[in-house]
Amino acid sequence: MHISDHISIAPLQSFTDFRFRKAFFQFFGGVDKCYAPYIKLTNQKEIKKAQQKDILIENNPIMPVMPQLMVNSADDFLMVANYVQSLGYDEINWNMGCPYPMVAKRNLGAGMLNDPDGIDRLLDDIFSKSNIKLGLKMRMGYESTEEILKVIPVLNKYPITELIIHARFAKQLYKPSVDLNRFEECISISKTPLTYNGDLNTVEDFRALKERFPTINNWMIGRGLVKDPFLAQMIKDDTTEYPEDRWEIFKKFHDELYEDYASVLHGDHQVRLKMLGFWEYFSESFTNSHKSFKRIKKAKNIYAFDQAVAENFDIQMSL
Ligand SMILES: Cc1cc2nc3c(=O)[nH]c(=O)nc-3n(C[C@H](O)[C@H](O)[C@H](O)COP(=O)(O)O)c2cc1C
Numbered sequence: 001m002h003i004s005d006h007i008s009i010a011p012l013q014s015f016t017d018f019r020f021r022k023a024f025f026q027f028f029g030g031v032d033k034c035y036a037p038y039i040k041l042t043n044q045k046e047i048k049k050a051q052q053k054d055i056l057i058e059n060n061p062i063m064p065v066m067p068q069l070m071v072n073s074a075d076d077f078l079m080v081a082n083y084v085q086s087l088g089y090d091e092i093n094w095n096m097g098c099p100y101p102m103v104a105k106r107n108l109g110a111g112m113l114n115d116p117d118g119i120d121r122l123l124d125d126i127f128s129k130s131n132i133k134l135g136l137k138m139r140m141g142y143e144s145t146e147e148i149l150k151v152i153p154v155l156n157k158y159p160i161t162e163l164i165i166h167a168r169f170a171k172q173l174y175k176p177s178v179d180l181n182r183f184e185e186c187i188s189i190s191k192t193p194l195t196y197n198g199d200l201n202t203v204e205d206f207r208a209l210k211e212r213f214p215t216i217n218n219w220m221i222g223r224g225l226v227k228d229p230f231l232a233q234m235i236k237d238d239t240t241e242y243p244e245d246r247w248e249i250f251k252k253f254h255d256e257l258y259e260d261y262a263s264v265l266h267g268d269h270q271v272r273l274k275m276l277g278f279w280e281y282f283s284e285s286f287t288n289s290h291k292s293f294k295r296i297k298k299a300k301n302i303y304a305f306d307q308a309v310a311e312n313f314d315i316q317m318s319l
Contacts, residue, residue, distance in 0.1 A: 005210070007232045008033040010197060010222030011068050011095075011137075014277065017050075018059040019260045024225075025062040027253040030232030034063050035137070035220070038070040038095045039080050040108070047083060057088060068137070070095040072107040074125040081132045091133035091161060099139060099170035110139045110170035116150045123158050137164040137197070137220075145169050145182040149189070156191040164195040164220055180212065187215065195220050201227065206235045226281040229253060247317045254282070254309070268302035275305070286316055 009016055009024070009031050021034050039051045053059060055067045067089055069080040077094075084092050096119075098109025105111060112119055126134070136155065141147025147169070155163060165186060167178035178198040187194060195218035200206060206219070224231055229250070230242055243249065257278065262271045276296060283293035292312045299305040 004217045006032040006218050008035060008220045009225055010220045011035040011037040012222050013037040015226055018054050023253055023256045024229055026256060027249055028229045028233060030236040034065045035093060036065045036067050038068045040070045041076050066093050068093040068095050070098060070108050074122060077126050078130055081130050085132055093135045093137055096136055096138035097166050099173055104142060104170060110142045113142045113147050113151060116154045119151060120154045127158055133161050135162040136160055139166050139168055139170045140182055141169040143171055145179045148186060152186060152190050160192045162195055163190060163192040164197050167198040200224055203234050203240045223281060227284040247313060251313050272302050272305045286312060287319055
């Protein structure tokens with residue numbers, strides 16, 4: 001860990017919203033920046049209320065957030081950029097990484113990556129019409145990681161603030177391993193400052209990545225921080241030791257998140273489903289991940305759910 005290393009929370013749609021971010025900073029640290037999950041216009045060219053709310057300054061009191069959009073035209077870009085600027089932001093991040101076919105086939109997200117000329121035209125249009133600062137987040141391609149080698153020379157022509165690279169191609173979704181050789185190639189050709197993203201889940205992962213890419217100072221972590229919210233601070237402290245009251249802190253964080261969702265979601269069923277989503281990740285830092293998650297999944301009402309949560313923490317704390 002070097003003093004110049006910065007860690008950001010990745011945008012994870014339906015996980016890292018402002019309620020998660022607020023609870024996170026109440027109990028954990030080590031993060032320098034947060035990226036909000038993407039804003040996408042509806043068919044009526046509107047921004048959904050929940051997406052508007054997510055980036056309001058008053059909902060992000062502790063840690064400033066970087067808004068993100070996912071669009072495929074200059075007009076849509078300007079609509080979202082104007083909204084974001086009206087709130088006081090001077091920069092936005094563009095999602096060119098979302099891998100899902102429903103998105104990609106409409107030329108959104110990673111669907112743009114095999115058309116570098118299209119990206120060039122869009123950037124040219126946007127930079128001539130807007131003064132908002134622009135960063136990008138992308139996969140290395142849609143069908144293969146080679147695609148990014150044709151995209152980077154286009155990006156080099158523009159004053160893009162940062163390029164966050166999730167080191168996979170889109171069709172891989174989230175499973176096959178990241179392509180570090182290709183990331184190394186990106187470093188050698190990119191004039192835009194790079195941020196590394198993808199499968200950074202432990203302090204050891206960080207140490208290995210930093211050793212391999214010593215010139216990279218910006219690191220984005222998504223699922224790793226939901227699984228283990230202590231991770232960023234431990235990377236910063238260069239330690240693999242958890243605080244003694246690790247599980248007490250985790251439980252307080254869990255309960256804060258739960259209470260906050262319970263205060264806004266409609267009914268126990270929704271709260272349980274929301275928290276079940278988190279448990280898919282949380283359970284991975286429990287000693288017996290599979291059993292912990294199974295216990296939660298089996299709970300079919302909120303009382304059983306609360307009991308399963310208590311049991312998971314009790315078992316963990318008694319080890
Ligand atoms: C459930 C989920 C939702 C995601 N939502 C977004 C999003 O809104 N915007 C975005 O740029 N990436 C999104 N991603 C991708 C992550 O930001 C990140 O690039 C990816 O998970 C790899 O990083 P990680 O291995 O640290 O999680 C999402 C990923 C997941 C698993």
